[in-house]
Amino acid sequence: MKKILKIVGVVIAIIVIIGVFFITRGLKEGAAMTMQDINPSVFSDGKYYGIYREGRWLSEVDVIIKDQKIILIELLSEPMIHPGKADFSQELFDRVIAKQTTNIDVISGATVTSKAYLKSVENALNK
Numbered sequence: 001m002k003k004i005l006k007i008v009g010v011v012i013a014i015i016v017i018i019g020v021f022f023i024t025r026g027l028k029e030g031a032a033m034t035m036q037d038i039n040p041s042v043f044s045d046g047k048y049y050g051i052y053r054e055g056r057w058l059s060e061v062d063v064i065i066k067d068q069k070i071i072l073i074e075l076l077s078e079p080m081i082h083p084g085k086a087d088f089s090q091e092l093f094d095r096v097i098a099k100q101t102t103n104i105d106v107i108s109g110a111t112v113t114s115k116a117y118l119k120s121v122e123n124a125l126n127k
Helices: 002-024 027-032 089-099 111-125
Strands: 046-054 057-066 069-077
Antiparallel strands (some): 046 057
């Protein structure tokens, strides 16, 4: 019985270590990420695709420009979000649209995910 408990304990420890590694992959890089200035006024009307990928974060967006302004940001894929956590992407994208820049305050408690969204918008417009 003690041998089985030891085996179960080792298996649980391995699962925890793998989980911690997965959850923290790219966290340091994402937290340190900075945004570059974007200038939507230099773009023609259209749809611009952007992607950001680092660690467990993958964010893909289409940025819609009309009359040299960002009018819509469509989320195509999103970074892994913790189950039960509210989706804040629309709030973040509304801020980008209102200010016409990715240099905005990120969502408190979701800094890296916010930056992943913003970097994918920036990448769409800085190609």
